Structures are given as C-alpha cells and as structure tokens.
Amino acid sequence: MNATRTINLKNRPTGKPELKDFDFTTSEIPELKEGEVLLKSEYVSVDPYLRGRMSDAPSYIAPFEVGKAIESGIIAEVIESKDDNFSKGDHVSGALLWKETQVANAKGLMKVDPDKAPLSAYLGILGMTGLTAYLGLTEIGKPKEGETLLVSGAAGAVGSVVGQIGKILGLKVVGIAGTDEKVDLLKSKFSFDEGINYNTTENMREAIAKACPDGVDVYFDNVGGEISEAVLFNINKFSRTINCGAISQYNNTELPKSISVQPFLVKKSSSMQGFVVFDYADKHPAGVKQLTDWLNEGKLTYTETIREGFDNIPQAFLDLFEGKNKGKMVVKL
Template identity: 45%
Template sequence: MADTSREWRLAKRPHGEPELDCFELHERDVPVPERGEVLIRVRYLSVDPYMRGRMRDSESYADPWAVGDPLRGGVVGEVAASESDRYDVGDLVSGRGTWADYTVLDAADVTAVDPDIADLPAYLGTLGMPGRTAYFGLLEVGEPKPGDTVVVSGAAGAVGSTVGQIAKLNGCRVVGFAGSREKTAWLTEDLGFDAAIDYRAREDYAAALEEAAPGGVDVYFDNVGGPITDAVFTKLNRDARVAVCGQIAHYNDEEVPTGPRKLPSLIATRARVEGLLVRDFATRHDEANDRLARWVDDGDIVHRETIVEGLENAPDAFLGLFAGDNVGKQVVEVSTPP
C-alpha cells in the first residue's frame, strides 16, 4: 500500500459552467481507519450531474461543499485495511467516498459487490445509485402500466437507460431523447427502446414526439428539463405522471430561467408532476439492489459505462457530463488490481 494518497478538492466556486481551475489536486498521507471503519483503495470513481449543485454556496437537497473540501461521490474498490468485523482486507465494496486514491468509510455504509454478476464499474451505474434512482423513480413515481407510453429525457445516461429498460419489462412503449446518432442507435438496437429522438438533429421536439409517440405520453421521466420538457408537456395524456429526476439543462444557469408557462396544461390533463430523491427510499435500497442484480444477471437489463482513465482526469470526466460525452454511466478508473 502506498504512503500517500492524491485527493481532489474544490478550489473555488464556479460561475456558470465549471472550469478546470475550480479543482485542485492535493497529496496527503493515506488516511487511517478508526474503529468501525474501512480503508478503501479506490478502483473506480463516479462523477454525476448532481455534484454541480454541491459546488454552489446555496441550500439544496445536498449540502454544498466548502471551498477546500475534498470532492465526494460514489466509489467502488478493495478493502485495504479494516477496523470492522464486517469486512476483511481484499473484499470488494462500494460506498460514498472522496475523489482520491484511498478513502475511509464507515463499514455500516459500505456494500459488498459481486464481480460475477457485473464488472465493478456497473456498481456505480445500473447496480448503484443511478439504477436505484431509475427503479424507484419509474415504478413508484411514474407508476407505469402495460401499454403506457413512457418518454425519457437523457435516455442514454446511467439513469435514463435503466428507466427505459425497466419500462419495457413492464410492458410499456418507450421513447428516449438522446444527443447523437450513436446514442439513439444504442437505445433502439441494444436496449429495446421503441423509438429514439436525436435532439441535436431535430429542432421541433413536439413534432418529433408526434411521430414517435402519436398516442401521447402517459409517463415522462425527466432528467434534463429545458425545451425537451416544454415539448413533452404539450403531449401529456390525461392522468399522466411526470417524474422529475434531474434538470441538467439548467445546472450551470446563474439565474432561474423562465420558459413557456406549461402549468395550465395540467388542469385539463390532471397530470401529476412529482420530484424524486433516491434517498427517500433508503429503507428499500436492498430491494432495488436485488432486483436490478437479477435483471442484469439474467440479461434483461443491459448496462454500459464510459470510462475515463486516471484520477488526474476526474475533473475532465465531470465536465464531460455537460458536453454529453458519456454513453451510459461516466466513471473514472483510479487504479487497476494489484
């Protein structure tokens, strides 16, 4: 085991889209676990759009990072040292740690992973927090019924790609918005979506929806916001359900944008719009983990990860989320097996 660990910290708060000088790489001694803790040698690190909100100095559903704080996110790796009876050195686990070579976690907050079901990066995507978000967001908030038309924005991302596949397993027609021909082809050819719309190639989203979902929209899973969501609201059926998971189109806005006023359409349709946070389902995470693992193991759900090599490139991987660089889950490979 090394004597030192690299660690990314927030160097300054961004204004608009973050730039590389918002991040600073430090070197420190490898942290030592205390009673009940484990030291993890990080193999893979997750970068996620919600982290942009933690870079602001304002209240939100996640506490903001202070300038100088280490950046935090999902990690998967090996137990390098243990002060807990729950895990032994060499065990493969996942949890929420720091953007670092080594991170200390409370053993109670760590989950064992099974590399026989899927490679380790999948436990930061479909078999991790994004997968649980898709599971509860669609099934509990979206309440899909067989024959429903489900529309997903950000459909080629970690959450959206899983949402669409779960909807298909529930007998729905699924339409996804994504940002390239490669992504839309992946949705329809590999994941089983019934239709996919390349929002970079189409200007009239409402017309594109009319072609892809002529019967209207029963469930909308929103990861994006902006003009796509404006268009979907005009196509909602009576008693439609809208699950608001993310608004990446607005995460770098300095002022709250004022778009077309769509709320009046909810009166006629009696549609329900509900925001969701996966942590609200914390007592049921094992349920989602087990079911997602079965679907992946049986080949019913396909997952994909875009892997950026090297901890030193973690900020680039994060910024790539806003450029749409990733297909599936964006992760950083921090280290290879010893």
C-alpha cells in the same frame, strides 16, 4: 504508502464548471483507528448531481466546502481493516472522497462481490443510477402496460435503464438523446421503440407527437428546460411526469424564462413529482434485487463510459455536460 492525492473543490463554479475549479493536493494518510478501514479507490462515479453540491445553495445534500475533497460514489479495495465486518481484499461501495487512498469509517460501507457483477456495475446499473431508474419509474410514474413512456437523457446512466424497464413492463418507449449514435444505441441495444435526436430536430413538439402518436402517459424527465416544455404539448389525460433531473438547467446563472406548466397540467389532470432516490432508502435492497434478477435473466443490459486515471476524474465529470458519455460514466484508477 503513507501519503495520498486528493481532488478538492477549489472554487464554486459560475455557470459551467471548468478544470480550474478543482485542485490536487497531497496529504498524509492518518493512522487507522478501531472501526475504520484503509481503502484504495478502484472506480469513481462522476454524476451530474455533483454540480449542485458545488454551489452554495440549499438542496437535498449539503454543498461541498471550498478547499475540501469532493465526494461521490466510489468502489474501493480494503487494504487494511480495524473493523470486524471487513477484511483485507474485500471490495466496498460507499460515499467516499476523491482520494487515491483514504481511511474511512466502516459504517456506511457496503461489501460488493466482483464474482457476481463487474465492480463498476455497482456504481451504475446495480447502484445509485439503476435504483433511480427503477424507483423513479415505478414509484412516481406508476406505469401501466400499453402506455407510452417518454424518457429524456435517454442514453445516459439513468435513462437507458428507465427505457428498458419500461419495455419489461410492457410499455411503448420513446427516448430523447443528443446524437444520432445515441439514438441508434437506444433502439439497437436498449430496446426503445423510437428515438429523437434533440440536437438535430427543429421542432421537438412535432417530433414528440410523431414518435408518440397516442400521446405521452409517463414522462421520465432527466433534463428539464426546452425539451420538457415541448413534452407538455403531448401529455395525455392523467399522465405522470417524474422530475428526476434537470441537467439542462444546472449551469444556469440566471432564472430562465419558461412557459407556465399549470394550464397544461390542469387541462390534462396531469401530475408532476420531484424524485430523489435517497428518499427511498428502505426500498433500495429490494430494488437492487430486482435489477440483479433482470440482469441475470438477460432482460436488462447496460453500457459504461470508462475513463482511466485519477488525474482524469474532473474532466470526466465536465464531459457529462457535453454529452460525451453513453450509459454510466465512471473513472477507473
């Protein structure tokens, strides 16, 4: 095995990314040096935030380079090791390249145990999206028992965990998602009290008021845009909004016309705060422990949408913008 396939960013997308924005190349695998490991990719995470890295715009992570491999969270098996901390047969998690096989510096890789949880879970509930849900809600949302928590993007990887943690902490939890099937899932599997399908609801402002009769105390925002504008009409005094994501805006080609949030925030002494999970790296180990405990105690559950095959990674990524996933979207190689 001395050559590997790679998926590169071919063009910076304008608007919605398309398959033509990616290309596949084959290249030699370099010799392994001291401190490096040879890895075979097993599960590849596709995430909405990768869209931001495809544009040449400043953000909290550097943009991808055109003509170079895309990088995301990957679970891989160690095939060969020249690092004392890793042995052949270990499974690791890390920010790795979209390659079938790759040589990686061992620093920055973390061993994951397939006997403790299915490998794909380390990309979702026990990985970046689980930590985003837990730390975003607790650090920024500061939820209190009895309050009402509203979650957008509720049936996705982050949202489905946010809602469950809200229930563990004793909140009333309402979720917003894009299909009736997802709304059913929120209530049947993820313990949400109420769900709203934003695609079939004509007046979101009224629907939120109906589902949250005591108003919204904590809004965990994964989507931004019109849905979040409708939420503003329903926020309570001293409410908190966690600006975790804004997927409805990621493919914009022009600045949107939106309502002004300031009067809403002033009237309700309400706060909004952006959240980036990587800023809380010191809290990740304790966060993973808490998520693992809740999972083992049966208080948390999760759903994954697993696609198969290296060739299907770009399509799996594109499908996030069509709402084709329930829970975490991963690709199994």
